[in-house]
Amino acid sequence: MNAGILGLDSGGSKTHWVVADARGQVMQWGTCEGLDPIANPQWRAQLQGLLAVAAQVPLAAAVLGLPLHGELEAVSAEQTGAAQHALSCPVIVENDVRVAFDGAFTGARAGVLMLAGTGSMAWASQNREDSPHVRVGGWGDVFGDEGSAHWIGLQALMLASRTLDGRAHEWPLTHALLNHLALTPSELAGWAYGLVNRRAGIASLAAQVSTWADGGDQGAVGILNRATEHLAEHVTAAWQRIGQTDVPVWSHAGGVFANPDIARHMAHRLGTDPVAPRLPPVGGALWRAARHAGWNPDNGWIDTLASHLHRTLALPSTSPYPI
Numbered sequence: 001m002n003a004g005i006l007g008l009d010s011g012g013s014k015t016h017w018v019v020a021d022a023r024g025q026v027m028q029w030g031t032c033e034g035l036d037p038i039a040n041p042q043w044r045a046q047l048q049g050l051l052a053v054a055a056q057v058p059l060a061a062a063v064l065g066l067p068l069h070g071e072l073e074a075v076s077a078e079q080t081g082a083a084q085h086a087l088s089c090p091v092i093v094e095n096d097v098r099v100a101f102d103g104a105f106t107g108a109r110a111g112v113l114m115l116a117g118t119g120s121m122a123w124a125s126q127n128r129e130d131s132p133h134v135r136v137g138g139w140g141d142v143f144g145d146e147g148s149a150h151w152i153g154l155q156a157l158m159l160a161s162r163t164l165d166g167r168a169h170e171w172p173l174t175h176a177l178l179n180h181l182a183l184t185p186s187e188l189a190g191w192a193y194g195l196v197n198r199r200a201g202i203a204s205l206a207a208q209v210s211t212w213a214d215g216g217d218q219g220a221v222g223i224l225n226r227a228t229e230h231l232a233e234h235v236t237a238a239w240q241r242i243g244q245t246d247v248p249v250w251s252h253a254g255g256v257f258a259n260p261d262i263a264r265h266m267a268h269r270l271g272t273d274p275v276a277p278r279l280p281p282v283g284g285a286l287w288r289a290a291r292h293a294g295w296n297p298d299n300g301w302i303d304t305l306a307s308h309l310h311r312t313l314a315l316p317s318t319s320p321y322p323i
Contacts, residue, residue, distance in 0.1 A: 007285030012118025024304035065099030103284025117254035153205030170219035
């Protein structure tokens with residue numbers, strides 16, 4: 001059997017892993033829940049289990065994009081150790097936003113990747129061989145992740161609680177939230193504090209906030225407008241930190257951008273439209289793994305991989321994509 005390469009992208013709610021061959025064609029793939037070490041206490045066992053399945057194909061190299069990597073030293077060491085223990089091939093463990101950046105730009109140009117999923121973080125680089133990479137945001141749900149799905153869901157809960165107290169008057173959003181959760185006002189706190197995975201559970205409300213905003217709910221519209229401001233601020237700061245002073249080159253990933261209004265309003269604030277990512281995040285991990293294996297992932301290889309990812313995982317290829 002010909003050797004393949006493994007790419008993995010995991011966030012707060014979902015994990016994609018793909019084994020591809022030297023032609024850029026998908027050999028194996030799978031999905032599972034997110035491998036966030038804070039939210040998922042079983043992350044190590046689940047990671048090792050899926051790596052055991054992926055390694056049934058001889059692997060020339062692997063790149064894993066994992067949440068929190070490079071942010072918390074002890075967690076990063078444990079993630080690297082788990083990957084090296086499970087795989088016999090050369091393996092690189094990176095932050096999940098780095099592999100999203102690699103997918104969006106594939107080494108072609110300077111840029112900023114704005115990821116807004118369960119959490120939020122911007123990643124930027126001049127993208128030359130020796131260029132440093134910088135991170136903006138990603139401070140987590142305790143005092144960061146502004147504009148993320150968790151942040152959006154949390155704002156909805158806060159607005160509803162203030163309305164129930166009489167401190168705000170956003171009754172359409174409050175009624176919509178309670179109806180969506182099938183709760184009475186007195187049950188709302190019990191729902192929030194009883195969530196097994198509180199971060200993911202609160203983040204799941206973001207899709208509803210987006211739907212309510214589309215329906216004209218002004219409370220929801222206000223939340224998304226503030227989210228857009230925070231995300232645009234991330235992009236501007238990241239672009240400046242890599243020494244750029246002109247209009248930023250930016251792309252995006254993550255479920256928050258399933259609402260096209262977010263990218264559209266960001267484009268208005270930033271003065272330029274986002275560039276289409278060449279590959280989704282798991283594709284960025286595969287492209288990096290191909291280089292690590294000594295292959296030549298040229299434009300033809302990238303196009304083939306993008307097409308295969310679109311067909312097998314329903315991941316978009318050459319246009320801005322919701323995940």
